[in-house]
Amino acid sequence: MYKAIxxxxxxxxxxxxxxxxxANLNPLVIEGTQPGGQLTTTTExxxxxxxxxxxxxxxxxxxxxxxxERFGAEFRSGWVDKVDFSGxxxxxxxxxxxxxxxxxxILSTGASAKYLGIPGEQDNVGRGVSTCATCDGFFFRNKRxxxxxxxxxxxxxxxxxxxxxxxxxxxxxxxELRASKIMQERAQSNEKVKWALNRTPLExxxxxxxxxxxxxxxxxxxxxxxxxxxxxxxxAIGHTPNTKFLGEQVQTDDHGYIVVxxxxxxxxxxxxxxxxxxxxxxxxxxxxxxGSGCMAAMDCEKYLEGSMVHxxxxxx
Numbered sequence: 008m009y010k011a012i013x014x015x016x017x018x019x020x021x022x023x024x025x026x027x028x029x030a031n032l033n034p035l036v037i038e039g040t041q042p043g044g045q046l047t048t049t050t051e052x053x054x055x056x057x058x059x060x061x062x063x064x065x066x067x068x069x070x071x072x073x074x075x076e077r078f079g080a081e082f083r084s085g086w087v088d089k090v091d092f093s094g095x096x097x098x099x100x101x102x103x104x105x106x107x108x109x110x111x112x113i114l115s116t117g118a119s120a121k122y123l124g125i126p127g128e129q130d131n132v133g134r135g136v137s138t139c140a141t142c143d144g145f146f147f148r149n150k151r152x153x154x155x156x157x158x159x160x161x162x163x164x165x166x167x168x169x170x171x172x173x174x175x176x177x178x179x180x181x182x183e184l185r186a187s188k189i190m191q192e193r194a195q196s197n198e199k200v201k202w203a204l205n206r207t208p209l210e211x212x213x214x215x216x217x218x219x220x221x222x223x224x225x226x227x228x229x230x231x232x233x234x235x236x237x238x239x240x241x242x243a244i245g246h247t248p249n250t251k252f253l254g255e256q257v258q259t260d261d262h263g264y265i266v267v268x269x270x271x272x273x274x275x276x277x278x279x280x281x282x283x284x285x286x287x288x289x290x291x292x293x294x295x296x297x298g299s300g301c302m303a304a305m306d307c308e309k310y311l312e313g314s315m316v317h318x319x320x321x322x323x
Contacts, residue, residue, distance in 0.1 A: 009109040010034070011032050011112070011307055012107060012111075012112050013115060014087055015037070015116035017117050017296060019283025022296075028075055028077075038085070051064075052064050053145065055067060067293075086101065087101055088100045088252065089254065090253060090254075092257070096110055099112070111280070113280045114250075118249060120138035125209060131213065135240060139241075140167045141292065142292075143239075147168070151175075151236060152239040153240045155222070157181060157183075158184075158185045158186050161179070162177075162191060172239075176235055177202055177203065178204075178208060180227070181205060250265060257274050260288075264288050267281050267286050272286075272303040281303070282303035283296040283299055
């Protein structure tokens with residue numbers, strides 16, 4: 008039986024594994040189907056402290072993995088099919104039917120960005136297509152950018168990207184936006200933001216060199232196809248937390264994000280902790296995920312040694 012199992016990698020899970028391993032807790036890390044998380048689909052990472060010249064996303068994750076292994080963390084590839092937190096020890100079933108037992112669990116399964124599923128989109132992720140303005144906006148300085156979406160996150164991303172872009176065109180398939188009135192007003196008052204409403208995205212278009220040159224859309228009023236020219240396409244239609252495998256055994260909010268006690272990584276289940284994007288609806292950055300992974304490991308360690316009471320008081 009394991010003392011601690013970390014479900015999911017990425018900056019949060021790997022940081023938790025490093026801290027647990029250094030505490031001689033010999034954690035098992037279940038990697039899932041995308042070891043390293045969302046950063047493995049990111050090319051250049053320039054805002055992670057300690058890398059003044061930047062670093063490739065997959066390389067950063069490989070460094071973290073090796074660091075965890077160096078201190079004794081064990082890694083297992085596979086997907087968690089279901090968990091049983093109703094009794095002790097906790098039981099985790101991975102694909103193939105194997106059941107693992109553990110005293111504690113750290114959940115760091117992240118959140119997956121929603122995509123449109125149109126041609127050219129996935130092929131160009133990290134090469135002109137992005138889902139994170141904070142992460143990638145700097146790379147589009149003085150270039151034309153398209154933001155796809157009609158909610159608050161799309162308005163926020165569009166406004167943020169005007170710091171770098173020569174222009175930002177907001178594409179939405181309806182005439183009306185879902186965003187709150189104040190967020191719409193902020194975008195509408197920004198002279199760099201242009202509008203392409205009532206247009207359905209059809210394809211991310213590249214030139215003969217494979218470089219993104221725009222977005223093919225259908226004008227829903229005329230039924231004609233148009234090309235909105237841009238060097239970058241940001242998809243801002245939301246994220247989905249990877250929590251379905253939990254069933255209803257851990258408290259989540261209306262969108263499926265794990266609820267933790269503020270200032271901690273404690274969930275409503277004693278001995279189960281959550282870190283990274285799976286419980287973060289606001290920041291979604293590699294450095295904040297890593298920080299919460301450290302918190303989860305320290306909370307877990309103190310719980311195992313009996314010096315911390317898993318206090319859920321005050322939560323809904």
